[in-house]
Amino acid sequence: MMDVGRHPRIKLLAYSEVEEVSGYVGNFKVKVRKKARYVDEEECTACGDCVEVCPVIRPDEYQMGLSSRRAIYIPFPQGVPSSYIINIEECLGVQPIACGKCAEKCDKGCIDFDMKDQIVELEVGTIIVAVGMEVYDPTPLDEYGYTRFENVITTLEFERLIDSGGPLEGHFARPTDGKMLKRIGFIQCVGSRAERRGNPYCSNICCMNTVKDSLLLRDHYPEIDITVFYLDMRAFGKGFEDLYKRSKDAGVRYVRGLPGEVKEDPQTRNLLVTVENTTACRLEEHELDMLVLSVGLEPREDSKTIQQLLSLSRTTDGFFLESHPKLKPVDTSTRGVFLAGCAEGPKDIKESVTQASAAAARAQIILNQDKIPIEAITPIIDYDLCNFCGRCARVCPYGAIVDVDPKRKVPPRVIEAACAGCGTCSAECPVGAITQRHFGDEQIFAQLEAMLGERPEEKIVVFACHWCSYAGGDMAGVSRLQYPPSARVIRTMCSGRTGERFILRAFTLGAPIVLVSGCHFADCHYINANRWTQRRVERLWDRLERASIRPERLQLEWISAAEGQKFARTMRELEEMRKKVTPEEIEYTKQVLAEKV
Amino acid sequence: MAEEAKFRCLRCGHEFIAPYDKDNPQERSCPKCKSNSVRRARER
Missing domain, CATH: 3.30.70.20 (Alpha-Beta Plaits)
Structure with a gap:
């Protein structure tokens, strides 16, 4: 961070918030609110004299509330710039000045109670979104007693307790009595891989974090008995399996099964953990001095704001969606905007660094060009x-x-x-009045006329988007899946291109069934264009019904590139529907639509 | 509490009730046949 702060070509805006982004690739205009620190960051030497006199004491967020800080503070020791900030919400008052002790104490006169937020306007060519993530709050999982028992802590709290820069200065002890502990347990998958309470996805880092913590404890305090309760340990990265084995060889006990209940002995404040050991097929009770909840990762709460600022897509989990999982893993749906780190999904430091390097390289490709093809x-x-x-x-x-x-x-x-x-x-x-180059109305109409020129009653017209449905059809093909030969596919870049005109023309030319297919909502490669497809198809269903044409003849399906099976199944089902469409019905449709269109 | 509406599957004809938000379209699928050709059933 120091290198970043000192780099002549990097402008670091700490304690700032992006308020507005306009423009496009190569020409973004970004409006940033640089919040008032009330301390001159250029002059402040972080001597700490002001802190000593500040009377306001608040829980220290960096230390997970396990120690305190003042209203004037440095958010965390390695923070850049190394300068103090006054939290104005907590300060006793600056207008009028109610206390002002920090200003009196500061010899260099760095405290400025009149400081105001500044709006900084930047012109940039590319943007990298590296906003990180949040950790799961285990409060809803009451069976683990996080809010009831002081000796039940999260992994982040554990990190602070064992850290030499933490509130205990590395002298690890349990919170209730400050005594060295003898038995500690870790519960895995807290808030992860849970459909009802928590998040359905694996948080990726928790297993190896616990393995690392267990080895750290074993190294510093060999006498502590360590038990890990898990669903299954996921040690898939380079060298991770070795680390896991080292942990087991070092005597860490791994019990397959997540505890159903945690109770506290009111006398000793020890924790009684009941768990079904699914390997040994028996119910076990473990008495522990401390329990660590291995909490999962979540997208940031303000992800939606960032999504709107930059016109990005998000997955159903809430993380930002990459442009393509294999071919463009750091690009986004908005050209010139890239992703790095946990903003895109839970990942460890190595993966984050790899992705950040890739994002920087991708951004550089654009920045090194005079013109963008x-x-x-x-x-x-x-x-x-x-x-x-x-x-x-x-x-x-x-x-x-x-x-x-x-x-x-x-x-x-x-x-x-x-x-x-x-x-x-x-x-x-x-x-x-608008047509699309290479996917023009006349080009699509020509395809329709060609495919429905002969025996149209035997054809099913399929409009498929390039990225998902068309690829799903390809997948069905390469997988040698059987589906009827009646399908005639027209590829468009997005299902959003499939206009009413195309669908009505297909019916006018005698198509018995028309299918509009695109990406699943969460996978749309054009942010939310397929929502307009759905709205349009819904409008057409109404319109067809008003014209006494069965709306069932227009079908809608979201098929991903991996869903070759779904593509084939859909085509088989539609073939059955096609057989039920009578020649009279087709003729009536042609007549009615010829009059109306 | 989200508004609920009645939907009909245009593939299998199955009718069901699901949350409905006019301003925030959701991907729908028929609980019976999994088709996405799901249309909001209008009150007549």
Whole structure:
């Protein structure tokens, strides 16, 4: 951190918050609120004289509340810049000054009660999101007694207690009596791999963190008896299995099974842990001096704000979604924005460093270019047809369509560098004024006419998105899965491109069944474009029903690239539906839609 | 408490009730056949 702070080409804005991001790759404009520290960070030498006189005492967040700090403090010892901050919410008052002892004591006059927040505006080419994560709060898991028993602590609290820079200065002891302990237990998967209470995913780091802690304890305090309660130990990284074996060889006991109950002996404050040992098939009770809950990781609470600021996608777990898990693991759906560390998913330090290096390298590729090549799949606006309604700008997931003003009849303008080419604007334009390069209306119509030119009643028209559904069809093919040959697939970049015009044209040309398919909501490669697909299909179902056409003939399916089985199954089901569509029904549909479209 | 609505599967015809938020569309699937062709059943 010191290197970062001193680097001539790195501008570090600590104690700051990003408020607004506009622009696009190569041309981002970022508005940052640099919060008032009330201490001149250039002048402050961190001598600590001010701290001695501050009368306000608060729990120290860095020490997990196990020790205290003052209202004027350094958030953590290695913090950069090494300068104090006054927490203005906790200070006795600055306007008017109620105490002012810190200012009186500071010889260099670094304390400035009139300091105000500053808005810093930056112009940057790329952005790396490395906002980290939070840890799971085990309070809801009452059976472990975290809120009831003082000797039940979390892994982070354990880290502080055993750390030489912690509240006990490395003299490890249990919180209730400050005595050295003899027996300690660790419970794994606290808040992880739990569908109902906690998070459904594995937090990745907890198993090896416990193995490391057990070896640390064994090294410092060989007399302590260590027991780890686990579901299954996941030691999959390089050298991790060896470390796990070392821990077992060092006498750490691993019990397969998570405790069902923790009680406290009111006399000794010892903990009685009841667990079903699923290896030995017996119920066991363990008496421990201290219990450590190996808590999992969670996305940050403010992830949604960051998502909105940068037009990013998130997984159902709440972590930021990468552009492609294998080919673009640090890119995001917004070009020029990259991910590093636990913002993308739980990971250890090694993986975080690897990902951060990759993100920096990816960013550098863009920064070293004078011009940025874009794929020629951006929209073209026919200004003679445009009615300035602004719908295109509203549906664009990237904010790539700007300037449009329905009141002043200002037409839209496409920022091509910001456009990802989903085609939603084209599909949603009510007057057909927008078309997409290489996925133009005429090109799609030509495909429809070709595929439905002969015996259309035997065909099922499938609109599939490039990233997921089309790849799902490919997967079905390479897996040699059997599905009827009636499917005729039209590929678009995103299901958002599948406009009403295409679907109605397919029916007008005699298609018995039309399937619109795209990525699952959480996997959409264009942030949220497939939500517009769903809305559009819902509108069409209503429209078909009003025209006395069975809405069942228009089907919707979210199929991922890995779901070849689902693609094949869907096609088999649709083939059964196709057989039930009568020639009279097809003829009626053609007539009705020919009149209406 | 989220609003609930009645849905009908356009693949198998199964009807079911699920949370519904007009402003926040959710990915839906039929609990019976797992199809995503799920349409909100309108009151007549």
